[in-house]
Amino acid sequence: MPKITYVAVDGNQTTIDVPEGTSVMRGAVFNDIDGIVAQCGGNMQCATCHVYVDETTLDKLEPPKEREDEMLDFTACPRKPNSRLSCQLKSSDALDGLIVHTPERQN
């Protein structure tokens, strides 16, 4: 099963198995990993599941689609080139080993 690593602001790391098709957001929520709020439940409405993808694993992802790209301009912490909405990152073999950093705050 694909493994995803979440790094908190304090540097604390958690690696979990996220089943294929499950989003990186849901993987976090279902494993009590703090730092992702996901107020809208993964419906791309709120931009509160913002993560910074570790530069070393950025090549595992396709670039964001237009709507995610627009939403990323409204995250609570500043957008960076490696910013993504974790509800839009669906686990797959291609994502195995992905590392994401959760931001200081989501709203």
Place this chain on the structure above:
Amino acid sequence: MTDRTQPDSVVVVGAGQGGYQTAASLREHGYEGSITLISAEDALPYERPPLSKAYLKGEADEAMLWLRPATYYVRQSIDLVSGTVTEIDPAARSVRLADGSAYGYGHLVLATGATPRTLDVPGKELRGVHTLRTAQDAVALQASLAGARRAVVVGAGFIGLEFAAVAREAGVEVTVVEALDRPLARVVSAPTAEHFTWLHRSNGTELLFGRGLKALHGDGRSNVTAVELADGSRLPADLVLIGVGVTPRTELATAAGLEVDGGIIVDAQLRTTDPHISAIGDCAAFPQVRSGNRRRLESVQNAVGHAQAVAGRLAGSPRAYDELPWFWSDQFATTVQIAGFNEGHETEVVLGSDPDAFSVLLFRGDDLQAVESVNRPADHLAARRLLTQGTDLTPAEAAAPGFSLRTYLRSLAERGTEAPVAL
């Protein structure tokens, strides 16, 4: 150290989005008393929005709807109880369940939600006639949909239209019957409503406005076969969805002597007329910050916001609830998002020349009340920021050529007249 004003136990009646969030937020605030979350449904707390969208299409299984896995409640010491509350005893501060069990409370939170309205017409009990509120409703509707050829949707509200879109995408012939003269009449402006009329018609759905229902007809095996309209015309149907709104579940509150008027009456801190009982979400009629008018709102945002406010208060950080309402609906590939609350607008300003992607700004005088965005998510988020921080934007400014909400928001931040926003 525990604040001595904190209740030693909280019982939450209703485990929908608001009930779940109350329990979760209490623990996030460090509340250490006991939490009992009573669900009338025999399921883990789940999200409702996908029930009329992805879940109905078969794109999400039951576990995908769960707000949290079962282990979460154990780890957080949240006692999930399955059962129906039949009575509140405010004097003894306890609730009684249908199985005879009782739970005492230091504070009670009513998150009882709402129940779909039905129509008082002959034939409403026929097989193939549905309402949609719970996961169980969605399972039954999905099963009907799998064998359906002709669906009639009664009511062109959000639930009706979301279902109509899913049914059309499944290749079913769909007719929507609406008593008023346009879809979403109570919730969106005319330009937005017009867009949804076009969207559904261009996808092959028949929309009939200004038409009432007289009866539902069935065959010898009690399966629905036709819908009879008030004018006597008949629409063949093997599936009928009644989507004519909801009624807040206020029976327990009324029986307990709480003030109820179109919802459980609460103050700005979501307290009912009993200081040991709060009410949140769909069932609560709360004062709007801007107008002072008491309203009920039916949305995820409202349920979550109320829950967080009540949990904060019970954990020692009281504040008036003043969150900006927002809402969304997905139909076909179109998303409409609404920010703010329209209490009767006078002016509409439409932004965007693309007929499939625009925003409508609704003003009352010079006061921006709400913004509806169709396929313009950035406008929606900009509108939320603008309405939250307060704005003196006038209809004339908004109607100026080249006006953009995002640019306007950025200019406010640069002028330093408002709190800086990350853009």
